[in-house]
Amino acid sequence: MKDATIDYVLRTTWLAVTKMYNEEASKFESTMATGFALLSIDPENGTPSTSLGPKMGMEATSLSRTLKMMEARDLIERRPNPEDGRGVLIFLTDFGKEKRAYSREKVLTFNEAIKKNVEPEELANFYKVAEVINNMISNKKIYNQKEHTLK
Known part of the structure; x- marks a missing residue:
């Protein structure tokens, strides 16, 4: 790896992390993108749908597909934004909060494992x-x- 470029190390490391999270999420019929979305939604106040994409670094099309799947699985619900009649707030359902806690646990486990070795x-x-x-x-x-x- 001494001759690897910086972008190569970033890319291969991120691909390994993605694969690890997706393997873990697949045990519960989920994906890393779903877990990341669950963690990006404010569990108490909801999150405007327009701020989720930039927060997660996702394109609108991918985010829309992820949110539709999450809504179909009863992880989230969409509600009109009372402060902006055109906007929508994304809220976690009770099931979504349960899965969010699981996702958070997995992220913290990963972080602790790295901290123990670095x-x-x-x-x-x-x-x-x-x-x-x-x-x-x-x-x-x-x-x-x-x-x-x-x-």
Whole structure:
């Protein structure tokens, strides 16, 4: 792995994490996306549907498909947003709250396992590097538009 690029390490690690969570979720006829959605919805006040996509980093089409499946499984319910007549709030059902607790437990188990095997300083460095990468991408400091314009 010493010659691997940064994006290769990120991609293969994320794919391994995704596979692990999906394998665990499949034991309960669920998916990682469903678990992530459950964790992203405020269990008390609900969450506006428009804020879920950006919060989860999902495209509208994928999110819509996930929410439809979650509604069909009685994990969520949609209610009109009293503050915005055009908007919809997503609420967890009692069953959704139960599954949310399960998803939370799995995420915490993963985090604790990593913390037991990685020194705190190394973990702090990991978070710092991830923050730098995210900031550079958000601020378009890797591929700026000027580099790609025709002269």
